[in-house]
Amino acid sequence: MTAAEAEPVVGPGIDRVDGARKVEGAAAYPSDVQVPGMVHAVLVQSTVAAGRIRTLDTGAAEASQGVLAVITHRNAPRLPGGPMTALGATPPAPLQDDRILHHGQHVAVVVAETHEQATAAARMVRVVYEVTDAVLRLDDPRAERLQNPWGLDTDRGATGAALEAAEVKLSGTYTTADNTNNPLGCFATVAVWERNGLTVHDATQWPTMVRSTLARTFDLPESAVRVLAPYVGGAFGAGLRAWPHVVLAVLAARMLGRPVKLVLTRPQMFTSIGHRPRGVQHLSIGSSRDGELVALDHRSTSTVAMEDEDFEPVAALSALSYACPNVITRDSQARLNIPDPTSMRAPAEAQGNFAIESALDELAHALEMDPIELRLRNYAETHPGNGMRWSSKALRECYEAGAELFDWSRRTPEPRSMRDGDWLVGYGMAGVSYPWYAQPCNARATVNRDGSALVRSAATDIGTGTYTVMTQVSADALGIPVGRVRFDLGDSDMPQAPQAGGSGLTGALAPAVQDACRGVLQRVLDLVRDDADSPLRGCTLEDVTVRGGRIHRRDRPGEGESYADILERHGHQELSADGASTPADPSVLGMAPAGAFGAKFVEVRVDAELGIIRVPRVVSAIDGGRILNEKTARSQIIGGTVGGIGQALFEETITDDDTGRIANATFGDYLVPVNADVPQVDVVFVGAPDPATPLGTKGIGEIGLVGIAAAVANAVHHATGTRIRSLPITLDRLL
Structure with a gap:
């Protein structure tokens, strides 16, 4: 050997x-695919957020050089909606009527011999709208309110009475912004109808779901549909649904009898493939004077589109994060005239963790207690909901290993007590988890x-x-x-x-x-x-x-x-x-299957005069079960950390409150961290293989992002004495 x-x-x-x-x-990514006889499709999108199409003039576009078809609700066939999936309903089929539900909705697709011809003709389509008032604000009383459709709300103990009697209590409102999935590769679809069925090249994270959706939409047996996605140029959750542009590419190919390629532009990526929904969270917390949690009330409202069923239980994990006898969590949604939201890396937990971990830091400050000590005093040794022992949990070891690697002991407790020249220095941390899923x-x-x-x-x-x-x-x-x-x-x-x-x-x-x-x-x-x-x-x-x-x-x-x-x-x-x-069946296991756990430690530096924030150092200690490849696993945590820095300091999809137009739908205006913003990132893995899974693994794709925003916000408070409860943390909010 x-x-x-x-x-x-x-x-x-x-x-x-x-x-x-x-x-x-x-x-070969989907946008690279070339097929003999292939033609090109370009979308026309609405310029209003709510109303109806009054007139639609496609004459000039149809007469333009190279144009083969202009497909609208007037000539598109009636199509059924896609199937229910493990992650919820498929978005409704496009071009089915004259209604406008959001700015950037697809109202036509132009198909031409070349992409340039299709793009030029798409600009010639003239649409006149009968505009109605759009519902665009989360606090708009006209917005339909939806309650938790997954039955994940928690009501444990007597939370109201326990909060009232708590020796120490605090409340806060936390807001998180819309974030847009911005993979490097713009989403693309190439559809080819052949004698024996349909072949689709697509930027998807779930080929069999796209196959099921297209089979149902076009009345085909699933065996007649083949979806290919050997390489995807990033996705972050945007590829978890079969979006309307995919259906339109397939429809155009069927109507023309030729292969069709449709590639979204960067601005269209902001309106066509989902986004992390913005939300407001109200959180009240009560404890004894020695730091024992006695009550937690966490309520969240986030946005959803007018005819979409996407849902993120933002507050739900708070019920399982710490040992607390009295807990209420409530998740609700408000229907707005916005593009469909979707999963974005660490959905729900990225938002919910920001609120609860910020609140715990605030409680630790009020109690004059080290933030790690407060978390350890409320450590959930067993599953708080059912009392079962975790299949594995090394969060305590995450705190210890992360604090040692970060040198947390150098932190002095008082805000504004650490300084380096003109820079105020702050240390912040957060405990994190991400639920088990299989x-x-x-x-x-x-x-x-x-x-x-x-x-x-x-x-x-x-x-x-x-x-x-x-x-x-x-x-x-x-x-x-x-x-x-x-x-x-x-x-x-x-x-x-x-x-x-x-x-x-x-x-x-x-x-x-x-x-x-x-x-x-x-x-x-x-x-x-x-x-x-x-x-x-x-x-x-x-x-x-x-x-x-x-x-x-x-x-x-x-x-x-x-x-x-x-x-x-x-x-x-x-x-x-x-x-x-x-x-695994938890009832057979006799234990609660555990997802990943972790602890995040962040150093920030804030210019004392200008309020400029820099993040020079991040440490992530992760309980990911058995790690199958340390190099790719570390890369996952580093990538998630960069995304968390984006959520904390940069990323905000800005929708104009009057028109519903996304005002910053380009990489020039939507800010993401670049190399100069990415600090020294250290990762340490702790824990043992998890007995609830055959290979002992836990998923780590999301856990890298969770908690970074809270740790940054907590570090900013330590550096400046200013508590920021709204993301992203920008100069105007800090000053």
Whole structure:
């Protein structure tokens, strides 16, 4: 056995297996797809937020050079809505009537031979509207109010009476802004109708969901629809729904009988693929004088579009974060004339954590207590809702490891007590969690006569490292070197997989891959069960180990043979097997499945005269269960940290209160952190494998962002003495 064969495959931070393809430009994103005979579609969007289309003049556009069609509600067929998904309803089908529900709504699609021709003709479409008053403000009394549709509100104990009797109490109102998912790659769809069905290249995080949606919308069997997304240029949650522009590309291709490509512009990305909804949270908290929480009342109202069912339980996790006997959480929504919201990295928790962790910091200050000590005094050793023990929880270790790495002991407690020249220095921290999530998943593994392996599943990799990590899991389970294993994904014809979102894909996909690999190993052993020439004759899975492309006997490790030799001797070019995973049943486990936990520590520096905020240092201590690839996992936490800095200090999608127009729908106006804004980011992983999942993993895609905003706000208070309860923290709010 070579030294390379002896090294563990899962765990070390191997380089991304798809990295070279991306660097070389060989990775084909949806916008790169070229198909013979392909034409181009460009959207026309409404310039009002509410009303009806009075007249729609498409004559000049239709007469323009190269134009093949202009599709509007007048000539588009009636289409049913898409199916209900694990994440809620599909957005309504586009171009079904003359109503306008938000600024930027698709009112027409122009198709031409070239993109330039379609773009020029789209500017020629003239629309006259019958405008009605739009409902655009969260506090507008005309807004329809919706209560929590998921039944996640909490009412534990006697919260009102406990708050009234609390020795120490405080209340605050926290506001969070609309944030827009801004992946580097603009979303694109290429639709191709063929004799045997429909093929769609799409920027999606969930190919099988898009397949189901298009099959229902266009009255096709799912087997006749194929969705391809081998590479996605980022998504952050925006790819978790089948958006109207996807339907329009498919519709245009069907009406014209030619392949159609539709690529959103950057401004259209702000109105067409969702956003993190803005919201207002009211939080009241009561404690004893020694810091024991006695009551928590957390109520949230966030925005939703006029005919959309997206929902984020912003306040819900507060009921599970700390040991508190009396808790009320309430989540509601207000319907506005806005584009559909959607999940954006760490949905709900990014907003809710900001409120509760800011409030706890304020309580610690009022009690003259260290913020970590306050959290430890209210540490939830068991699940606060059902009393079951957590499947795993290393949050205490996160506090300890993070504080040590950050050098938290250097913090002096009084605001404005730390300074470096003209800069006020502040230290802030936050405790974080992200709930457990899992869905069923399938995979297929194949070993080839040349000793290589191919493993497949209809998942996607949105930059998280799925290609790499699943190659490692496959190589480990088969005992084949990583360089001889290929993992393919992003094709709805492959075995079903859930979305790349909710921090649940690795926990679902890895055990399915492992199961498929064990299945194909069993098939190989079946070949030699009665083979007198094989040293593996009669062996079961429990009798063998695998490494270096060979199967070895456990009782006599020197005896075994390679996959290649077995397949060649028995005349097989390949052998395949399917695998599956299903979510754990908490009632069977006898424990509460735990998501990821963590602690965030942030240093800020605030110019004493100008109020300029800089973030020179962030430490994240993460309980992510078993880490399958330390390099990609660390990258996930760093990426989430950058997003959290954006939420805290920069990102705000500004909608004009009079017109409903998004005023900053470009990268020149919508601010995101750039290299100069990204500090020293240190990451430490703690904890042990989680027994609730087959490989001991927890999802970490979201946990990197959660808590950064609260830690920044708490650090700003420590530096300046000013408590900011509204995101983003901008100069005007600070001064």
